[in-house]
Amino acid sequence: MENNNLQRRLVEFSYNASDNTNCIKDVYYETETNRAVKFTNQTSERYFWMPKTMIKHGWKKDPKMPQDIKTKYYLELIWHDSE
Numbered sequence: 001m002e003n004n005n006l007q008r009r010l011v012e013f014s015y016n017a018s019d020n021t022n023c024i025k026d027v028y029y030e031t032e033t034n035r036a037v038k039f040t041n042q043t044s045e046r047y048f049w050m051p052k053t054m055i056k057h058g059w060k061k062d063p064k065m066p067q068d069i070k071t072k073y074y075l076e077l078i079w080h081d082s083e
Contacts, residue, residue, distance in 0.1 A: 011048050011077035014068075021056065022074060026066045029059060042066070046079040 013022045027039040036049045037059060056070040 009046070009079040011079060013071070013074065021070045023068045023070045024050075024077075025068045027069060028066060029061050029063050032061075039069070040082070041079075045082055047082055048077045048079055050077060051075070 011024055014025050015022050024039075026042070028042065028044070030038040030040050030044070030047060032038065032052070036051050037055065038047055038049050040047045050069070054071050054073060054075055056072045059069055060067055
């Protein structure tokens, strides 16, 4: 029996002490719904959804530009393989 928890790849958060914020570095905007934003990695092989309420100071809707997303709180986010 496999342990599915071992196969989960968590989205990595970074902490910036100078402005006391957590962020997710170098992600690319893909699309959004009323409640969440979908971000991908550089090659678009993986993606994750992030609640809009979690995002601090917004995001850019440019799929070709990497961005760092600052967060208001921590929530375990999981990378998913693109189909």
